[in-house]
Amino acid sequence: MRRAHGLRRRLTPGQALERNEWLGLMLDRESAARADKRFANRLRNAKMRFPNACIEDVDFAASRGLDRRQILALAQGDWIRAREQIILTGQTGTGKTWLACAFGHQAARLDHSVSYVRMPRLFEDMAMARLDGRFPRLVDKLARVQLLVLDDWGTHGLTDQQRLDLLELFEERYQRRSTIITAQLPVSGWHDMIGEPTIADAILDRIVHNAHRIELKGDSMRRKDRNATLTSAENTETIRTET
The missing domain is CATH 1.10.1200 (Non-ribosomal Peptide Synthetase Peptidyl Carrier Protein; Chain A)
Incomplete structure (x- = not known):
């Protein structure tokens, strides 16, 4: 009233x-x-490392190797509706996580559910869930989220159980939901990182063949000259994580 x-x-x-x-x-x-309330809730539930990252603040400097048309096309969200993936690779500090969070922010804006998790934390959660009987519920929860952001992929080799857990997760999400993966390791090295050839083939078949690949180039944004490389928004977020 x-x-x-x-x-x-x-x-x-x-x-x-x-x-x-x-x-x-x-x-x-x-x-x-x-709609504003739903967006705020989705953003809060996503628990992204950089919740304020957004596509509007992406720096398309030539040194970063970003294709403006590709980024803006992906911002429309058709890839999520098509259940496709995004793979972000590049050296440490080049802005992979920030860009992944910007895509996550945009997905939440488009009314999609989003969840962010670092791979080491994911493996810890899966191991604990197996011990206390929550594993099926955890996989079901991860399988339902419309956009899953997996950060720091491939930082170490996988154990037998981790390989099986990943395969189960990607099998549940395959052609049903979308995933963003960030990695320092080039895609060409993922097969060896996963380890067992048969399982590696099965996992990669579910995440690579329909993925949009973005390779970030240039020097680390965490160096002293980052002000010349980052936008003000990216710079603020990066500094915040280092303090």
Whole structure:
């Protein structure tokens, strides 16, 4: 009711609305408020490392090797609706995690559920879930999220159990949900990193063949000259993680 009174106060005497027009404006306003609330909830639940990263702040400097048309096309979200993946590779400090979070932010804006997790933490959670009997529920939870962001892929070789756990996760998500993977290790080295050839083939078949690949180039953004490479938004987020 307060919203209705507020709307009326903003109208001059000569601007009285018809009942249908007034109801339409109220419904539009209510719909926008609900959308904003859903977006805020999705962003909070995603628990991204850089929750304020967004596509609008991406720096397309030539030294980074980013294709503006590719990034802006991916920002439309068609790849999520098509259940495709994004693979971000590059040396440490080149902005892979920040860009992954920007895509996650955009996905939440497009009303998709998002979840961010670093691979070491994922393996810890899976190991604990196996011990206390929660593993099926954990995999089911991860399988349902519309966009899963897996950060720091390939930092070490996998154990037999980790290989099997990953295969189960990707099998549940294959052609049902989308995933973003960030890695320092080039895709060409993933097969050896996973280890056992048969399982490696099965895992990579589910995440690589329909993936959009982005390789970030250039020097580390964490060096002293980062102000010349990062946008102000990226620079603020990077500094925050180092303090």
